[in-house]
Amino acid sequence: MTGRWRSPDPMHLVFSFLGGVVLLFILAPLVGMAFHTPVADLADTAADPEMRRSILLTLWTSLAGTLLLAVCAIPFAYLLARLTFPLKRLILAVVDLPIVIPHTAAGIALLGVLSRDSLIGGVADRAGIPFVGGAPGIMVAMAFVSVPFLVNAARDGFSAVPERYEKAARSLGASPLRVFLTISMPLAWRSILSGLVLMWARGLSEFGAVVMVAYHPMITPVLIYERFGAWGLRYARPASVLFVGVCLLIFLVARLLARDRLDAER
Amino acid sequence: MLSVRNIAKTIGPFALREVSFDVDTGDYFVLLGVSGVGKSVLMEILAGVTPAARGSIFLDGVDITRAPMQHRNMAAVFQDPALFPHMTVARNIAYGLHGRNLSRREITERVRRLAVEAGADHLLTRYPGTLSGGEAQRVAMARCLAVEPRCLLLDEPLVALDGEARAAMRSLLRKVKRKGLTVIHVTHDYEEAISLASHVGILEAGRMVQVGSPRQVFQDPKTPFVARFTGFRNCFAGRLTKDAGHGKAVFVTQSVTFVITTEDTAGTGHVVLRGQDVSLSRTEPPHGTNALPGTVVDLIPAPEGDEVIVDTGVEISALLPHGRAGSPKLVPGDRVWVAFAPAAARFIKD
Numbered sequence: 001m002t003g004r005w006r007s008p009d010p011m012h013l014v015f016s017f018l019g020g021v022v023l024l025f026i027l028a029p030l031v032g033m034a035f036h037t038p039v040a041d042l043a044d045t046a047a048d049p050e051m052r053r054s055i056l057l058t059l060w061t062s063l064a065g066t067l068l069l070a071v072c073a074i075p076f077a078y079l080l081a082r083l084t085f086p087l088k089r090l091i092l093a094v095v096d097l098p099i100v101i102p103h104t105a106a107g108i109a110l111l112g113v114l115s116r117d118s119l120i121g122g123v124a125d126r127a128g129i130p131f132v133g134g135a136p137g138i139m140v141a142m143a144f145v146s147v148p149f150l151v152n153a154a155r156d157g158f159s160a161v162p163e164r165y166e167k168a169a170r171s172l173g174a175s176p177l178r179v180f181l182t183i184s185m186p187l188a189w190r191s192i193l194s195g196l197v198l199m200w201a202r203g204l205s206e207f208g209a210v211v212m213v214a215y216h217p218m219i220t221p222v223l224i225y226e227r228f229g230a231w232g233l234r235y236a237r238p239a240s241v242l243f244v245g246v247c248l249l250i251f252l253v254a255r256l257l258a259r260d261r262l263d264a265e266r
Numbered sequence: 267m268l269s270v271r272n273i274a275k276t277i278g279p280f281a282l283r284e285v286s287f288d289v290d291t292g293d294y295f296v297l298l299g300v301s302g303v304g305k306s307v308l309m310e311i312l313a314g315v316t317p318a319a320r321g322s323i324f325l326d327g328v329d330i331t332r333a334p335m336q337h338r339n340m341a342a343v344f345q346d347p348a349l350f351p352h353m354t355v356a357r358n359i360a361y362g363l364h365g366r367n368l369s370r371r372e373i374t375e376r377v378r379r380l381a382v383e384a385g386a387d388h389l390l391t392r393y394p395g396t397l398s399g400g401e402a403q404r405v406a407m408a409r410c411l412a413v414e415p416r417c418l419l420l421d422e423p424l425v426a427l428d429g430e431a432r433a434a435m436r437s438l439l440r441k442v443k444r445k446g447l448t449v450i451h452v453t454h455d456y457e458e459a460i461s462l463a464s465h466v467g468i469l470e471a472g473r474m475v476q477v478g479s480p481r482q483v484f485q486d487p488k489t490p491f492v493a494r495f496t497g498f499r500n501c502f503a504g505r506l507t508k509d510a511g512h513g514k515a516v517f518v519t520q521s522v523t524f525v526i527t528t529e530d531t532a533g534t535g536h537v538v539l540r541g542q543d544v545s546l547s548r549t550e551p552p553h554g555t556n557a558l559p560g561t562v563v564d565l566i567p568a569p570e571g572d573e574v575i576v577d578t579g580v581e582i583s584a585l586l587p588h589g590r591a592g593s594p595k596l597v598p599g600d601r602v603w604v605a606f607a608p609a610a611a612r613f614i615k616d
Contacts, residue, residue: 162348164344164346164348165348165350165351167313167315167335167342167348168342168344168348168350168406168409169350169361170314170334170335170336171313171314171315171335171336171338171340171341171342171410171419172336172341172361172362172409172410172412172413173336173337173339173362173365173366173413174336174361174362175336176336178365182361183350186352187350187351187352
């Protein structure tokens with residue numbers, strides 16, 4: 001790699017410039033927003049109980065949604081990595097569906113299943129689990145839009161585990177479940193973990209689907225939107241900076257985990 | 267006893283056609299065949315990794331053809347030791363022992379005992395990534411022996427090893443043989459087979475063409491392929507014609523005629539002959555049977571001597587052992603006589 005930089009190719013120079021434009025495109029608004037926010041405002045916002053409640057709510061609903069769905073998503077990802085079956089490509093496309101559909105539309109679709117008039121929503125409401133306008137609904141909306149990240153990362157992780165380890169374990173008398181828990185999962189663990197963090201982070205930043213299902217209690221993206229609508233840019237900005245900081249921290253952890261990914265081959 | 271009946275399977279270029287054989291309990295059975303003959307596919311079918319298209323497998327009378335691999339009690343060591351990279355050597359060896367109603371102490375003791383046996387007791391705390399190929403293969407053996415399988419499957423366990431590692435692994439395999447464990451060992455190396463097998467089965471083009479003790483198979487090959495594979499350097503296609511009396515017959519290949527000892531009736535077939543059974547001289551030998559004049563066309567150094575190829579109308583390979591007194595110094599182009607006794611040649615009828 002270093003050799004390439006000794007005599008820069010004109011094409012590489014142009015491509016580097018274009019890359020710089022992309023980086024600027026991503027960073028300029030964020031850095032600009034941070035610079036436009038007085039520290040005093042940031043401190044006030046951080047001390048605001050409503051803001052704190054909202055950040056906490058956002059963090060735990062996304063985390064809970066992630067962990068609850070992981071119970072199904074991780075075994076599902078294993079199947080997708082190991083088996084070939086008819087319509088597999090269709091199923092893979094279905095998994096990616098939440099990424100491509102407009103999230104407000106996803107919210108509307110979820111409302112159809114979760115509202116009190118629907119079968120599931122009605123039963124849940126009578127059991128004291130209010131989906132619409134409640135934390136469970138927020139969890140579902142967040143998980144809906146973010147679960148493809150976990151399934152895909154875990155599937156990649158399982159695919160990277162050579163099958164010969166699983167076969168060796170089976171020939172030593174281990175059941176398929178034991179092989180999954182003691183061989184496949186530990187060897188794919190880094191990918192699964194990075195998928196979990198990605199799903200969590202993606203859930204945190206969801207607005208469209210959540211706002212359809214539960215405007216209240218307010219998760220931070222909704223709170224930012226509300227502050228902007230009611231009071232304008234100046235009041236929305238500190239909340240945004242604070243929340244972006246939280247998201248970045250989580251993203252940083254995710255990158256650190258993904259780095260040094262344990263090579264199953266070692 | 268393991269009975270394999272009419273196993274058939276086609277995977278890409280590998281086709282097994284109605285393979286049948288029996289392996290007695292405590293037998294060390296070596297399955298010999300060239301690369302690509304389907305040995306590994308057969309091994310995978312026995313281990314339960316791949317289902318057979320047709321046929322059955324019985325272990326001690328129980329049909330295990332469709333049994334899941336974890337219920338077969340047949341541990342397998344493949345070319346690649348496949349040690350679990352996230353576990354220490356000790357945990358690798360202990361892997362199959364969990365869930366067998368053994369106390370932690372019993373597990374630790376058994377792991378240590380097997381590690382000592384496999385010469386891996388100094389490696390117990392190491393991770394597989396830090397082991398050499400030979401060490402890893404010995405640990406893989408210990409891991410299989412730990413579960414006390416009814417049958418141990420070995421797929422070319424020596425092929426990736428060289429020199430000392432190979433010798434150490436071979437000595438471990440002989441130890442396993444002495445224990446009386448039933449072993450099926452797949453290889454393409456007939457010397458490996460001679461050194462370990464109590465019985466040998468030879469796979470040719472997806473079929474089991476010969477099964478027997480190493481002595482039977484190597485001395486009395488049933489097909490030209492088996493003959494070539496087991497070190498018969500000369501193989502001539504031709505026709506056995508008239509009886510030459512005293513149990514001898516005349517065999518004609520191309521324009522050359524041999525007299526051989528055989529009970530077989532006339533017909534087409536092959537005559538096979540070992541290089542070490544062919545003698546070479548500068549002058550015509552006094553006993554005229556199968557003495558043929560020819561020209562040296564090539565000299566190939568081999569570990570046991572020099573292989574001399576002589577064109578007598580057909581090319582005949584003779585093995586000149588190193589240091590034989592009076593052996594002629596030959597160069598290509600030399601005129602020589604080759605000769606062999608009628609009893610040294612074997613006729614294999616088509």
